[in-house]
Amino acid sequence: MSAAIPPVIPSAIPSASDQSGIAAQIQACAHDAGIAQRLAQSGHTSGPAYLKPQKILGHKLVLRNATVADASYIVALRTDEQKSRFISSTSAEVRPQEQWLEKYASDDKQIYFIIENMEGENIGTVRLYDQQADSFCWGSWIIQAGAASSSSIESALMVYHYALALGFQNAHFEVRKANESVWKFHERFGAKKTGETANDLHYSIAASDIISSLNRYAKFLPRGIQIQF
Template sequence: MKKAPILSSPIIGKHISLRLVGVSDAEFIYTLRSDKKAKFLTQTSGGIPAQEQWIESYKKRESAGKEYYFIIQSLEGQPFGTIRIYDFQEDSFCWGSWIIQDDAPSYVAIESALCLYVFGFYTLGFKMARFDVRKANVQVVAFHKRFGARIINEDTLNYYFNLSLEDFKAIPKVFAGFLPANLSYFTNLSKGE
């Protein structure tokens, strides 16, 4: 398994940034995960104190480079949601805990996914992304299919997806426009190469 870096600054996108979660984010995260949209995520219990404890435990895994949990926010710091990358294996990572407020700008979903893929593929050096989506979460299933992700398995509740680095490089140009063109690893994507 690769040794992941310790992040000292947020991942900056075109309109958003991904900053590491802190204990002070527990109330925001608990509120998000208590919303009707969170029905497709693992359920939380125990209120804000339990969320604070979970974050404290997570911060140890973050320090060890085993996972990263982010607040998706505007460049000015307004929080919109969360996204997490974890379960690092030899050449792949898993991602999830992706939830965005209903009133967030429309670009937040696309840009947050792109930023996470760039981080996983280019910063961490993985070749494959893995994730699961509840079958009932029809909009998110459709989003991932448009992005080029492939369903590799399914069970009663979930579809299990893969998206390779090569698949990511071939994403439709319309999606590529959601990242800053001045990023060196993005040059080939923005040209559609």
């Protein structure tokens, strides 16, 4: 996970509705985007897989597929003194990032998003990768300073909403132990610790807990997402 510092998820956002509304919303989203047909066309007739959309529209945010043109922004974000404390080191040279993005364009094993606000301004990044059967991993999650306070929670909800629309049933990821605000964020969301190393905490979260949190924090993503391929 990244050095993004999410706001504390409000602990008292009660919801009287059951989880079926969110599940139905995800199913409708997948149907409208033709997810099943796209997976079949890409050779994935059983189980989920990563599909790169051009954009995913949320409530106040957009997740846009990263391109070579984003290299300078990504380097600046990942080498920011505050944001780079809990992520792997990155060269300050732009060309290596451009080369990585050139290869990424044909890589179907991951999805790298630029997070934008509705004015089209870049405010961060997030990545889906390391698929393990029906579980996806996500990270490279960085929200730049000055972004709206709701950006972290909404971007997380969008990631989970899209992953479930693709058919994933679980997520797994790791967070630096020193990155307390982020691992507390995930634990409030329903993630369970599965192990640890000297520096990192390992987590997983099941679809049932994801749907529960999508339901609980629905005010941050009231209409779900719209996928554009």
